[in-house]
Amino acid sequence: MCGIFGIITNQDISVGKIVFEGIRRLEYRGYDSCGIVSLTDSQLIVKKDSGKIDDIQKRIDLSDFPLSSKIALAHTRWATHGPPTKENSHPHLDCTSKIAVVHNGIIDNFIELREELSSNGHVFKSDTDTEVIPHLIEEFMKQNNNDLKGSLREALKKIKGSYALAACYAEDPESIIVARKESPLVIGIEEGKTTYCASDIPAFLPLTRSCYIMNDNEIAVLKSGEVEFFDRKTGQFIEKELQLIEWSIDAAEKGGYDHFMLKEIYEDPMALMRTMKISQRELSLLAHMLWSADNIYITAAGTSFYASLAGKFIITKFLGKYIHAIECSEFKNQLENSLKDNAIIIALSQSGETIDTIEAIRWAKKKKNIKIITVTNVVGSSLTRYSDKVIVTQAGPEIGVAATKTYVTQVLTLALIALEIAKLRRIETPEEIEKYYNALKSTPQIIEKFLNENVELINEIVKTLEKSVNFFFLARGISIATAKEGGLKLKEVACRFIEGYSAAHAKHGPISLVREGFPIIFVAPPDETYQRLIGNVMEFKSRGGKIISLVAEDDTKIANLSDMVIRIPQPSDKYHNIFSPITFTPALQLLAYYASISSNLDPDKPLNLSKTVTVH
Ligand code: M6R
Numbered sequence: 001m002c003g004i005f006g007i008i009t010n011q012d013i014s015v016g017k018i019v020f021e022g023i024r025r026l027e028y029r030g031y032d033s034c035g036i037v038s039l040t041d042s043q044l045i046v047k048k049d050s051g052k053i054d055d056i057q058k059r060i061d062l063s064d065f066p067l068s069s070k071i072a073l074a075h076t077r078w079a080t081h082g083p084p085t086k087e088n089s090h091p092h093l094d095c096t097s098k099i100a101v102v103h104n105g106i107i108d109n110f111i112e113l114r115e116e117l118s119s120n121g122h123v124f125k126s127d128t129d130t131e132v133i134p135h136l137i138e139e140f141m142k143q144n145n146n147d148l149k150g151s152l153r154e155a156l157k158k159i160k161g162s163y164a165l166a167a168c169y170a171e172d173p174e175s176i177i178v179a180r181k182e183s184p185l186v187i188g189i190e191e192g193k194t195t196y197c198a199s200d201i202p203a204f205l206p207l208t209r210s211c212y213i214m215n216d217n218e219i220a221v222l223k224s225g226e227v228e229f230f231d232r233k234t235g236q237f238i239e240k241e242l243q244l245i246e247w248s249i250d251a252a253e254k255g256g257y258d259h260f261m262l263k264e265i266y267e268d269p270m271a272l273m274r275t276m277k278i279s280q281r282e283l284s285l286l287a288h289m290l291w292s293a294d295n296i297y298i299t300a301a302g303t304s305f306y307a308s309l310a311g312k313f314i315i316t317k318f319l320g321k322y323i324h325a326i327e328c329s330e331f332k333n334q335l336e337n338s339l340k341d342n343a344i345i346i347a348l349s350q351s352g353e354t355i356d357t358i359e360a361i362r363w364a365k366k367k368k369n370i371k372i373i374t375v376t377n378v379v380g381s382s383l384t385r386y387s388d389k390v391i392v393t394q395a396g397p398e399i400g401v402a403a404t405k406t407y408v409t410q411v412l413t414l415a416l417i418a419l420e421i422a423k424l425r426r427i428e429t430p431e432e433i434e435k436y437y438n439a440l441k442s443t444p445q446i447i448e449k450f451l452n453e454n455v456e457l458i459n460e461i462v463k464t465l466e467k468s469v470n471f472f473f474l475a476r477g478i479s480i481a482t483a484k485e486g487g488l489k490l491k492e493v494a495c496r497f498i499e500g501y502s503a504a505h506a507k508h509g510p511i512s513l514v515r516e517g518f519p520i521i522f523v524a525p526p527d528e529t530y531q532r533l534i535g536n537v538m539e540f541k542s543r544g545g546k547i548i549s550l551v552a553e554d555d556t557k558i559a560n561l562s563d564m565v566i567r568i569p570q571p572s573d574k575y576h577n578i579f580s581p582i583t584f585t586p587a588l589q590l591l592a593y594y595a596s597i598s599s600n601l602d603p604d605k606p607l608n609l610s611k612t613v614t615v616h
Pocket of ligand 1: 305402610
């Protein structure tokens with residue numbers, strides 16, 4: 001939920017400026033406050049405040065530290081324990097102000113630890129759970145000959161919860177100690193010169209492409225241009241493989257776009273093309289697993305959940321088995337007494353760090369004989385550690401808080417599995433399957449054409465809706481997933497209230513809200529639900545609703561009933577219709593983006609949100 005970044009170097013470079021830029025690249029993880037600590041001449045210098053990094057920078061120069069500093073740690077916070085104030089900002093120090101810690105995660109037993117430490121004379125300055133860590137380390141330093149690594153290991157034995165943390169000690173200018181459990185942490189290295197630690201690879205990508213991914217319960221000692229890994233519990237040395245990151249730096253930066261969200265919408269086609277290349281062998285393995293399972297569940301949160309709703313629909317069409325789609329936070333509540341054996345859970349998560357998704361599968365695995373298939377965008381993320389099979393979508397790093405390109409790649413991945421199932425079961429002829437494949441392969445071109453030709457139209461629609469605060473997004477069948485996802489985007493980035501709903505069900509209550517000019521967006525691909533949807537459009541139109549329809553290129557019927565029409569340049573055939581969540585959703589992503597801009601909001605940093613939700 002927060003971002004951490006650290007550097008240790010033997011080079012004549014400004015560590016202040018480097019960590020400042022590094023932590024800025026992690027601001028998508030939280031932007032309630034920011035802080036940096038650097039070690040100079042056996043002293044820790046701390047600069048921190050509440051607010052977004054650029055706003056703080058206008059008040060104090062966060063990057064200005066003496067050039068003799070060779071160590072710095074930085075943190076960007078998404079508030080959980082205590083309000084977003086300067087006092088609650090990281091880094092946090094111990095009583096002697098010699099130990100500094102930045103932390104992402106939650107210390108579940110911090111109240112007990114705080115009471116214990118307070119009764120031993122420790123004085124706390126913040127409301128945070130994190131502050132117990134430097135004080136606990138301080139306790140153990142006395143017994144461990146001021147050895148930071150040993151003391152941190154002792155401290156972590158007492159801590160219950162999750163953490164990615166980095167610590168430094170004023171008397172040790174030669175090392176930073178980091179540790180990981182259930183929160184992401186990666187190490188970047190320029191051999192012999194500089195070592196970095198960060199919550200996410202893009203933070204150090206402009207500086208190095210060589211990295212190590214830390215696993216749960218590992219500790220690492222970072223020295224200038226060197227790193228050593230140890231098992232937290234046994235203290236044993238761990239050999240680790242250096243990985244070369246091939247993402248372009250460009251992919252991790254904004255490129256020429258005003259916002260990450262816009263850049264990432266325009267990356268939908270490329271992300272799909274890369275994801276199309278997922279190995280056939282892997283897909284076929286998953287198809288076999290699903291085919292032999294007695295029960296299948298699919299679980300996720302937010303956008304990933306809406307991708308699950310679309311994917312469930314596509315897989316069911318070819319698999320012929322019901323798939324239970326359950327929001328991850330409700331998974332245990334709903335299945336406590338009915339979870340079935342010989343089951344498979346498909347868990348979807350862009351980040352692979354959503355705690356409710358992780359908890360759902362961990363709970364299920366403990367309870368029954370269950371296999372987990374994870375679809376994620378992040379290699380080595382926590383979710384992958386609890387999974388039997390992992391498929392990595394190839395969207396590349398997604399920085400905008402609103403998920404966009406990762407949604408289309410998630411649906412594509414599930415669609416690719418569905419087509420493998422169709423092959424396995426031989427329920428379609430090879431020629432038919434080929435046609436479905438060709439339709440899937442054409443999705444990047446369809447989206448690219450749409451994005452290139454419709455910006456003006458989308459802005460025109462945004463303008464006519466400028467004053468509207470309430471919307472319905474309605475659809476039938478598979479498009480309910482598109483309506484919900486499109487509605488969520490507008491909600492998140494443009495601060496409007498949206499009900500993403502079944503068009504048929506909407507007349508059992510929601511329709512009573514409709515007055516003259518009430519905006520209703522109908523998602524209307526020409527599939528088997530189309531004829532009935534016409535009736536729903538008429539019901540809302542006759543009550544004064546302003547109808548905006550999202551239709552296929554050659555549509556006439558619903559288009560003629562609409563006040564405004566968005567046309568997706570795709571053929572009207574069954575092969576394309578089943579994949580409409582992929583081709584129709586980018587139009588709604590673009591609508592949300594421009595609605596956010598026209599409301600003077602920052603689409604990359606929606607209010608109260610964080611890219612990765614690691615609290616329950
Ligand atoms: O990383 P995940 O896919 O597990 O995240 C799930 C949701 O938190 C996420 O999709 C959220 O709803 C986004 N802000 C949607 O744009």
